Amino acid sequence: MTVTRSGPLPGAGDDSAPAVYDVAVVGAGVVGCAIARELARHRLRVAIVEASGDVGDGTSKANTAILHTGFDAVPGSLESRLVRDGQARLLAYAAETGIPVEPVGALLIAWDEEQLAALPRLAEKAARNGCHDTRPVGPTELRRLEPRLGAGALGALSVPGEAIVCPWTTTLAYATQAVLSGVDLHLDCRVEKVRQGDPHRLVTPRGVLRARHLVNAAGLHADTFDALLGHHDFTVTPRRGQLIVYDKFARGLVRHILLPVPGRLGKGVLVSPTVYGNVLLGPTAEDLDDRTATGSTAEGLAALRAQGRRILPALVEEEVTAVYAGLRAATEHDDYRITAHPRQRYVTVGGIRSTGLTASMAIAAHVVGLLADGGLELGPERPLAPVRMPNLGEAFTRPYEDAALIARDPEYGRLVCHCERVSRGEIRDALDSVVPPATLDGLRRRTRARGGRCQGVACGAAVRAQFEEARR
Amino acid sequence: MIVGAGPAGLTAAATLAAAGAGRVEVLERDPAPGGVPRHCAHGGFGAALLPWRPLDGPEYARNLADAAVRAGASIRTGVTATGWPAEGPGPAAWEPGRPEERVASPAESLTLDVTGPGGLERITARAVLLATGARERPRSARLVPGARAAGVLTAGELQQSVNLYRMRGDAIGRRAVVVGAGPVAPHAARTLRDAGLEVVARVTEGQPPSTYRRGLTTDRVPVPLLAWTTVTGLVGQGRITGVTVRHRGGRTGTLACDTVVFTDDWIPHHELARAGGVALDPATRGPVADGAFRTSVPGVFAAGNVLRGIESAAVAAREGRDAAYAVLRHLAGAPWPSRTVPLVVEPPLLWVSPNRIDAPLARRPFLLRPAEPLGLPVLVAVQDGRLLLRTRRLTALDPSRSVRIAPHWAHAVDPEGGPVVLRTR
Numbered sequence: 001m002t003v004t005r006s007g008p009l010p011g012a013g014d015d016s017a018p019a020v021y022d023v024a025v026v027g028a029g030v031v032g033c034a035i036a037r038e039l040a041r042h043r044l045r046v047a048i049v050e051a052s053g054d055v056g057d058g059t060s061k062a063n064t065a066i067l068h069t070g071f072d073a074v075p076g077s078l079e080s081r082l083v084r085d086g087q088a089r090l091l092a093y094a095a096e097t098g099i100p101v102e103p104v105g106a107l108l109i110a111w112d113e114e115q116l117a118a119l120p121r122l123a124e125k126a127a128r129n130g131c132h133d134t135r136p137v138g139p140t141e142l143r144r145l146e147p148r149l150g151a152g153a154l155g156a157l158s159v160p161g162e163a164i165v166c167p168w169t170t171t172l173a174y175a176t177q178a179v180l181s182g183v184d185l186h187l188d189c190r191v192e193k194v195r196q197g198d199p200h201r202l203v204t205p206r207g208v209l210r211a212r213h214l215v216n217a218a219g220l221h222a223d224t225f226d227a228l229l230g231h232h233d234f235t236v237t238p239r240r241g242q243l244i245v246y247d248k249f250a251r252g253l254v255r256h257i258l259l260p261v262p263g264r265l266g267k268g269v270l271v272s273p274t275v276y277g278n279v280l281l282g283p284t285a286e287d288l289d290d291r292t293a294t295g296s297t298a299e300g301l302a303a304l305r306a307q308g309r310r311i312l313p314a315l316v317e318e319e320v321t322a323v324y325a326g327l328r329a330a331t332e333h334d335d336y337r338i339t340a341h342p343r344q345r346y347v348t349v350g351g352i353r354s355t356g357l358t359a360s361m362a363i364a365a366h367v368v369g370l371l372a373d374g375g376l377e378l379g380p381e382r383p384l385a386p387v388r389m390p391n392l393g394e395a396f397t398r399p400y401e402d403a404a405l406i407a408r409d410p411e412y413g414r415l416v417c418h419c420e421r422v423s424r425g426e427i428r429d430a431l432d433s434v435v436p437p438a439t440l441d442g443l444r445r446r447t448r449a450r451g452g453r454c455q456g457v458a459c460g461a462a463v464r465a466q467f468e469e470a471r472r
Numbered sequence: 473m474i475v476g477a478g479p480a481g482l483t484a485a486a487t488l489a490a491a492g493a494g495r496v497e498v499l500e501r502d503p504a505p506g507g508v509p510r511h512c513a514h515g516g517f518g519a520a521l522l523p524w525r526p527l528d529g530p531e532y533a534r535n536l537a538d539a540a541v542r543a544g545a546s547i548r549t550g551v552t553a554t555g556w557p558a559e560g561p562g563p564a565a566w567e568p569g570r571p572e573e574r575v576a577s578p579a580e581s582l583t584l585d586v587t588g589p590g591g592l593e594r595i596t597a598r599a600v601l602l603a604t605g606a607r608e609r610p611r612s613a614r615l616v617p618g619a620r621a622a623g624v625l626t627a628g629e630l631q632q633s634v635n636l637y638r639m640r641g642d643a644i645g646r647r648a649v650v651v652g653a654g655p656v657a658p659h660a661a662r663t664l665r666d667a668g669l670e671v672v673a674r675v676t677e678g679q680p681p682s683t684y685r686r687g688l689t690t691d692r693v694p695v696p697l698l699a700w701t702t703v704t705g706l707v708g709q710g711r712i713t714g715v716t717v718r719h720r721g722g723r724t725g726t727l728a729c730d731t732v733v734f735t736d737d738w739i740p741h742h743e744l745a746r747a748g749g750v751a752l753d754p755a756t757r758g759p760v761a762d763g764a765f766r767t768s769v770p771g772v773f774a775a776g777n778v779l780r781g782i783e784s785a786a787v788a789a790r791e792g793r794d795a796a797y798a799v800l801r802h803l804a805g806a807p808w809p810s811r812t813v814p815l816v817v818e819p820p821l822l823w824v825s826p827n828r829i830d831a832p833l834a835r836r837p838f839l840l841r842p843a844e845p846l847g848l849p850v851l852v853a854v855q856d857g858r859l860l861l862r863t864r865r866l867t868a869l870d871p872s873r874s875v876r877i878a879p880h881w882a883h884a885v886d887p888e889g890g891p892v893v894l895r896t897r
């Protein structure tokens with residue numbers, strides 16, 4: 001079980017050392033971790049190399065957390081196939097590992113005649129994407145399904161298969177299972193250069209990591225990394241999505257994911273419950289050129305509130321819990337850019353746009369297939385080490401309400417974060433886990449501590465004290 | 473059953489236990505009783521109740537807790553009231569702007585769900601006093617845009633970090649900006665200095681606070697105050713490196729800092745109230761309550777900062793004491809009002825508390841807070857077109873402090889009439 005954050009890499013500076021990996025996956029987002037986990041089914045030496053100090057610290061931590069059906073993908077595209085396949089895989093995996101999923105279903109709401117007229121076309125497109133259970137909903141039924149909806153909705157298309165999921169636990173579950181199954185995870189280890197050869201040499205500030213096969217899962221930097229290997233097939237344009245998270249008291253206002261009808265102005269703003277029991281409003285869509293611009297803007301937030309007021313007027317009266325922004329890895333192409341370069345023993349997994357969380361497990365299976373085609377000897381399959389993740393979902397029993405658990409260990413009855421009702425026991429477990437958090441934000445993604453309506457006013461100091469004590 | 477061992481809850485507990493109210497229990501989620509004063513290292517507490525000497529926060533908290541225990545109340549710490557079984561004691565959902573009322577039935581008992589290291593419990597009481605206090609809205613709730621980076625705090629988190637967990641210097645930061653002009657801002661600045669940080673500036677959107685204008689600032693070294701200045705965003709990657717500001721007239725700038733402390737902008741800890749279907753007042757965001765601290769749910773009382781955000785500890789403690797008397801009357805069989813008259817404010821007034829009038833019991837002064845500074849306004853109270861009060865304030869109103877309004881006029885409120893409207897003229 002190897003997770004490193006500092007010090008020289010295995011075999012660094014010493015080319016005679018035995019540490020040559022069969023595969024190095026660059027990038028520990030949800031996609032890279034899924035690929036490493038899939039590779040761990042085989043007797044291979046696999047490393048994940050991640051620039052940040054934690055897994056899922058890029059786009060994977062900041063999305064709308066919907067487990068898509070893929071109903072609105074481009075029919076026939078790779079994305080359409082992998083989203084559909086990925087949804088089925090992740091649903092099963094979630095049930096097995098304790099990743100919270102709530103099958104709330106979505107309503108694609110038409111606010112004007114033009115949008116209403118577009119619904120049958122969308123239903124047809126959904127069918128072509130293998131999603132056959134959509135159905136039209138008239139205004140009266142719509143009001144019954146969503147009584148708090150703003151005035152003026154003319155009808156909707158129901159997409160019952162859409163669900164909400166915990167993106168943090170998903171990435172962490174993949175990483176945890178990969179590491180438990182023998183994958184080495186090297187954090188705080190940005191790949192700066194690649195010296196091609198057999199093995200390839202990945203140059204990082206912590207030394208050189210050698211690997212025979214390479215996977216580029218670098219998210220927003222997939223094109224830059226591709227260039228290191230001489231490829232210029234696409235350019236990533238970060239498309240920012242700002243989101244507002246509303247307080248848990250808003251959860252009762254909405255029952256489904258409320259999707260806008262995609263129009264000339266892009267996909268539009270949605271209102272969605274989260275598995276943590278909050279309500280999301282967003283995202284915006286702004287094409288930028290700064291791949292670090294994850295800040296929110298006054299204009300963006302004002303625009304969201306204006307749209308939110310129309311969709312669900314009572315929502316904007318509720319307290320705001322958090323505001324964040326994510327960057328989609330958009331490219332000039334309408335599909336994922338997953339390309340094998342067999343002669344280089346290299347696979348690029350680029351342009352994983354706004355569905356990568358859903359598709360992650362299917363992308364992983366696809367990529368492992370491409371690696372094998374490119375000469376990677378997979379050998380026989382073996383079972384992965386089992387994992388069971390703490391379930392952060394509000395719809396599931398949480399430790400603070402589990403009498404038997406508290407009776408076994410009173411630390412689960414000692415609440416530290418009151419808004420999210422996180423106990424000392426859960427924080428202790430996270431700090432002691434296979435892939436422990438490096439920062440307080442990493443701890444938040446594992447436990448929800450400090451992530452509630454007070455954002456640490458009441459618990460910030462106590463959580464931090466426990467975090468720092470554990471690191472000493 | 474009292475939820476919250478701050479000044480309000482502890483004083484209520486002491487009063488109830490001393491009056492022989494039966495079993496009096498205080499639940500406190502923190503590891504020690506005392507509420508906010510427990511992490512206020514500065515003096516200035518308790519002048520009203522303990523007249524001999526203003527105490528520092530922890531001393532004051534200890535005194536209140538000792539007094540409650542001496543009187544016979546039991547205080548259980550590390551124990552959180554998480555909600556009410558099933559749908560709670562009151563109407564299922566609160567509608568913003570549409571407070572509901574419920575018909576009285578004083579015999580009802582009330583049950584709370586509780587989590588602590590000892591396990592889960594359901595505690596049933598004849599009366600529940602919510603004394604859960606208030607908190608500052610964090611940066612996100614204020615929709616301050618920009619970077620999502622480390623170094624952003626509220627005064628509450630800062631005070632706890634420095635005074636309870638003894639964090640110093642770089643553990644907090646180096647250069648700080650304090651946002652807000654209310655009474656807590658100077659304490660935040662001082663705490664930052666005690667921890668070894670340089671306080672670059674205090675920023676307030678409005679005019680300088682009155683204490684500043686009157687030269688009453690408690691700062692040893694005055695912090696530069698930027699009035700009429702809005703924080704427009706936070707900049708930085710990983711850790712903030714500055715705040716962007718817009719001054720009056722539109723001039724903009726950036727204050728370099730690695731720490732920002734947001735103060736003011738209080739919101740009651742109303743979660744338990746709301747979870748129980750206790751009606752909230754849209755203006756205070758605390759439970760609707762009459763002069764006897766009675767909420768919309770029979771048997772549920774509320775006192776202290778949970779009613780409306782921050783006042784001094786003395787105000788919270790006095791409310792706790794008075795609420796205890798109201799609880800005693802209830803336990804002795806006094807009927808719960810089936811109808812009280814709403815008291816609402818019009819802008820530029822922000823809120824009033826109590827915000828329900830039960831005319832025969834209108835003995836308690838009203839606290840009133842404006843949304844903006846008002847120089848010597850005329851206050852008017854009107855019910856169904858009938859003038860109940862017309863008075864000129866002899867001091868200016870300031871959004872960082874409440875003023876007290878004598879209750880005499882409230883006896884003239886028609887208990888069957890419409891809402892009473894309080895406005896300035």
Ligand SMILES: Cc1cc2nc3c(=O)[nH]c(=O)nc-3n(C[C@H](O)[C@H](O)[C@H](O)COP(=O)(O)OP(=O)(O)OC[C@H]3O[C@@H](n4cnc5c(N)ncnc54)[C@H](O)[C@@H]3O)c2cc1C
Nearest residue numbers: 027029031051058059060063064066191219241326356358
């Ligand atoms: C606003 C928004 C909403 C979204 N909503 C949804 C949704 O509802 N459902 C859904 O399925 N998907 C959604 N997505 C898409 C989903 O979040 C992404 O597709 C997915 O997270 C991409 O994962 P990734 O692993 O490719 O990228 P990332 O998570 O960005 O991971 C890439 C990693 O590579 C690392 N890296 C980069 N360069 C290097 C280097 N040189 N060396 C080492 N490491 C490097 C980075 O640090 C990063 O951690 C949304 C995205 C956004 C922005």
Ligand SMILES: Cc1cc2nc3c(=O)[nH]c(=O)nc-3n(C[C@H](O)[C@H](O)[C@H](O)COP(=O)(O)OP(=O)(O)OC[C@H]3O[C@@H](n4cnc5c(N)ncnc54)[C@H](O)[C@@H]3O)c2cc1C
Nearest residue numbers: 476478479480501507508516553604605776777784785788
């Ligand atoms: C920085 C700062 C400086 C101040 N300085 C002064 C000063 O100098 N002089 C002065 O007079 N006043 C001062 N005050 C104000 C004073 O602290 C408050 O008015 C007073 O604490 C309010 O008392 P309270 O009982 O209403 O609430 P709190 O003191 O907030 O107590 C509420 C208690 O309820 C507990 N609680 C909440 N929910 C639950 C639950 N579900 N289960 C169990 N327990 C729960 C909380 O943990 C808390 O302990 C200051 C306040 C601040 C923030």
